[in-house]
Amino acid sequence: MNNVISFPATIAAAPVLSMPEELNYIVKSAPALFEPIKGAGVVDGMGFQNFRTDTEKALGMVKDRYTIVQNADLFDSLAQALDGAAPARALEGAKIKPATSYQGAQAFADIAFPQLTEDLVQARGNSTALTFRLLLWNSFDGSSPVRLAAGAIDGFCSNGMIFGSYDLFGKRHTKGFSQADLEKFVGNSFLLFQEKITQWRRETFAPIELTRAE
Secondary structure (H helix, E strand, O other), rough: OOOOOOOOOOHHHHHOOOOHHHHHOEEEEEEEEOOEEOOOOOOOOEEEEEEEEEOOOEEEEEOOOOOOOOOOHHHHHHHHHHHEEEEEEOOOOOOEEEEEEEEHEEEEEEEEEEEEEEEEEOOOOOEEEEEEEEEEEEEOOOOOEEEHHHHHHOOOOOOOOEEEEEEOOOOOOOOOHEEEEEEHHHHHHHHHHHHHHHHHHHHHHOOOHHHHHH
């Protein structure tokens, strides 16, 4: 859960996200067989069971319209989007913090970009460093859509905030996504981060009435 993977920037070649070992597993589906109904025999074809091929652990029941989105495919798509939309220095020293829950039914990656860190100085002189990050969610139990979000994390207290979110696939995983739209979201996220920093800096020095503070 606390494993953090770093990868260097590449100048001559296109940058590629390293696949965290914790998320490097394959999920497949098998027809689900239900308990026999008295007088009716076995009812099948009503759904599928997703399972990990490495551990053979069942991850969740889904309908036949459900499409599995592998973690590796998501990382490949995100790597292409970063290659086309990220600032040149963005991937230098970037870090991936992976996590899973329910034996892999849900997967998560927090990708921080230390080179895109901005200091936020408050009116009293205190300061904190906000680092740009992308958050990637995937699920194999049909509980949530595949989602990419952009945000910032406070380097002093590790609090995080999200200021943009994009659903790559619908909740049932039946709708694909456009690589062009993904690149647009990633590119806009970097710009939005800079805009948010400007906004937060302005707000830290803005006077506030006592009644509003209360």
